[in-house]
Amino acid sequence: xxxxxxxxxxxxxxxxxxxxxxxxxxxxxxxxxxxxxxxxxxxxxxxxxxxxxxxxxxxxxxxxxxxxxxxxxxxxxxxxxxxxxxxxxxxxxxxxxxxxxxxxxxxxxxxxxxxxxxxxxxxxxxxxxxxxxxxxxxxxxxxxxxxxxxxxxxxxxxxxxxxxxxxxxxxxxxxxxxxxxxxxxxxxxxxxxxxxxxxxxxxxxxxxxxxxxxxxxxxxxxxxxxxx
Numbered sequence: 001x002x003x004x005x006x007x008x009x010x011x012x013x014x015x016x017x018x019x020x021x022x023x024x025x026x027x028x029x030x031x032x033x034x035x036x037x038x039x040x041x042x043x044x045x046x047x048x049x050x051x052x053x054x055x056x057x058x059x060x061x062x063x064x065x066x067x068x069x070x071x072x073x074x075x076x077x078x079x080x081x082x083x084x085x086x087x088x089x090x091x092x093x094x095x096x097x098x099x100x101x102x103x104x105x106x107x108x109x110x111x112x113x114x115x116x117x118x119x120x121x122x123x124x125x126x127x128x129x130x131x132x133x134x135x136x137x138x139x140x141x142x143x144x145x146x147x148x149x150x151x152x153x154x155x156x157x158x159x160x161x162x163x164x165x166x167x168x169x170x171x172x173x174x175x176x177x178x179x180x181x182x183x184x185x186x187x188x189x190x191x192x193x194x195x196x197x198x199x200x201x202x203x204x205x206x207x208x209x210x211x212x213x214x215x216x217x218x219x220x221x222x223x224x225x226x227x228x
Contacts, residue, residue: 026072042109096127
């Protein structure tokens with residue numbers, strides 16, 4: 001797929017277009033997915049081409065090698081294709097893929113413009129841009145005193161890019177701000193660090209006696225004697 005913003009050299013673009021024109025197209029008649037594939041999108045396997053790879057998305061269980069068989073129709077006749085696919089190493093760099101799968105579920109993957117690995121890289125770039133925008137919104141929320149909103153936005157950014165340093169820093173700062181703003185626990189409450197019995201109020205005294213006692217503590221012996 002060619003995009004208008006492509007920075008490729010004209011010669012490279014021409015070569016890619018020539019390969020697309022000369023490539024063989026194979027239309028899948030039947031597909032046998034492994035039992036560990038619990039969901040595959042698009043539901044109908046897109047046409048296979050010899051000038052590029054083909055991407056499908058979904059969910060699976062397990063991480064062992066799996067076998068895929070396809071019976072396809074081509075200009076030269078029916079062809080049987082088979083692959084043994086090894087699982088790639090798990091990486092935080094792939095944390096944008098759940099969002100791609102969710103988008104594909106909307107219509108069975110028919111309208112999602114992700115056909116090959118090059119398109120998948122473009123989708124990753126867009127996801128990272130989205131994470132950056134969420135981090136910026138989190139920063140603005142924190143700067144305006146909305147720490148709880150900053151935490152939520154930073155979490156959303158980290159879901160798209162788990163290694164986003166700005167989102168991590170904003171989340172830590174927002175959580176610290178929330179802790180500072182939280183009112184202290186009352187004496188005797190579960191959050192109070194001391195023993196509740198150490199903070200029991202003493203016996204109440206009449207107002208007049210309390211004032212006299214304060215005056216006696218604040219004056220010298222002569223005045224105390226005068227007060228009787």
